[in-house]
Amino acid sequence: MLGALVACALSGSWRSHPPKLEVSEEDVDAVAPLLLASGAAGLAWWRIRSSDLPPWPAVAELRDAYRLYTLHAALHEQDIRCVVDALRADGIDPVLIKGWAIARLYPEPGLRPYGDLDFVVSDRQRQRALGVIQSLQLNYPVDLDHRSEETGKLDADDLIEDLELVRLGDTDVRVPILEDHLKLLCLHLFRHGAITPPWLCDIALVIENYGPALDWDRVLGRDPWQAGCVVAAIRLAGDLLGAAPNQRFAQAEIPLPKWLKDTTLREWGTPLGTRAGGPQVPFGSLLGRPGKLIAGLRERWPNPISATMDLGARFDGRSRLPLQLRSFFRRGRRLVTGAFATRA
Numbered sequence: 001m002l003g004a005l006v007a008c009a010l011s012g013s014w015r016s017h018p019p020k021l022e023v024s025e026e027d028v029d030a031v032a033p034l035l036l037a038s039g040a041a042g043l044a045w046w047r048i049r050s051s052d053l054p055p056w057p058a059v060a061e062l063r064d065a066y067r068l069y070t071l072h073a074a075l076h077e078q079d080i081r082c083v084v085d086a087l088r089a090d091g092i093d094p095v096l097i098k099g100w101a102i103a104r105l106y107p108e109p110g111l112r113p114y115g116d117l118d119f120v121v122s123d124r125q126r127q128r129a130l131g132v133i134q135s136l137q138l139n140y141p142v143d144l145d146h147r148s149e150e151t152g153k154l155d156a157d158d159l160i161e162d163l164e165l166v167r168l169g170d171t172d173v174r175v176p177i178l179e180d181h182l183k184l185l186c187l188h189l190f191r192h193g194a195i196t197p198p199w200l201c202d203i204a205l206v207i208e209n210y211g212p213a214l215d216w217d218r219v220l221g222r223d224p225w226q227a228g229c230v231v232a233a234i235r236l237a238g239d240l241l242g243a244a245p246n247q248r249f250a251q252a253e254i255p256l257p258k259w260l261k262d263t264t265l266r267e268w269g270t271p272l273g274t275r276a277g278g279p280q281v282p283f284g285s286l287l288g289r290p291g292k293l294i295a296g297l298r299e300r301w302p303n304p305i306s307a308t309m310d311l312g313a314r315f316d317g318r319s320r321l322p323l324q325l326r327s328f329f330r331r332g333r334r335l336v337t338g339a340f341a342t343r344a
Contacts, residue, residue, distance in 0.1 A: 003265030070110030
């Protein structure tokens with residue numbers, strides 16, 4: 001299974017001294033396109049560079065991607081400073097989540113690419129913030145829209161006492177404390193169906209490098225369902241990527257359900273452009289075109305993980321099919337209603 005090869009290539013890849021990678025040229029050829037498409041090429045190269053693999057063409061592709069990620073990281077940092085300084089000049093103090101806030105924890109800047117800059121601002125300041133950002137000439141897009149299911153808290157004012165200031169060049173950037181960030185990473189991973197391997201590497205890095213010092217009561221919080229999501233994500237990082245388990249979860253009595261690991265590996269082994277939940281055309285453009293409509297609905301079929309999150313279900317051993325059906329029809333109803341409202 002290609003997903004298992006991806007997991008093998010990334011096992012321990014977040015460490016300063018990752019384990020050597022022993023694979024055949026055929027395996028590297030097979031897995032390289034998936035690593036490149038998912039943004040995991042730099043992490044795979046980090047393992048390969050300390051191994052004794054010959055300079056196969058696919059290895060060179062991964063190395064070049066790592067170099068490109070390093071250049072992109074410098075541009076991202078420039079944009080982050082630009083956004084933070086411009087917003088502060090207008091009286092807005094944003095909070096940076098995901099992206100650089102996690103990438104900075106890796107041994108090298110070229111290991112963890114990210115596509116946009118994710119900020120949280122106060123609801124009452126959002127429109128002003130959008131105006132400021134639109135006036136800037138940035139290298140990458142800025143996202144101010146984050147669902148409460150992922151962040152737990154949307155309003156930056158609520159986060160003021162739960163932040164740390166991190167120095168980036170000559171700018172101080174506000175980011176969530178690691179306890180809150182780890183929870184956010186776990187919920188984000190599952191909310192999006194665990195489709196991207198680096199998201200699980202982020203979790204592995206945090207629990208290995210910072211786990212003993214974390215306030216785990218804060219990480220788990222008071223919501224039993226969110227706590228179950230966090231525990232499942234942490235144990236998934238151990239099962240698939242070999243992350244050293246936190247002692248609190250090392251002796252868990254109930255094993256992870258097989259469907260959770262199988263779904264994650266299946267997603268990792270499927271090219272982004274061909275999987276359900278991948279890039280999609282607007283649903284409204286499919287109405288009145290039966291053939292395209294059926295294909296569009298198939299693309300929107302939720303995988304077992306995202307369906308579990310949609311319905312607030314537990315990560316247990318029960319069949320996911322009923323949840324997928326309910327999630328599919330719930331999403332479909334919203335899509336159809338929204339499409340007709342747009343066309344009216």
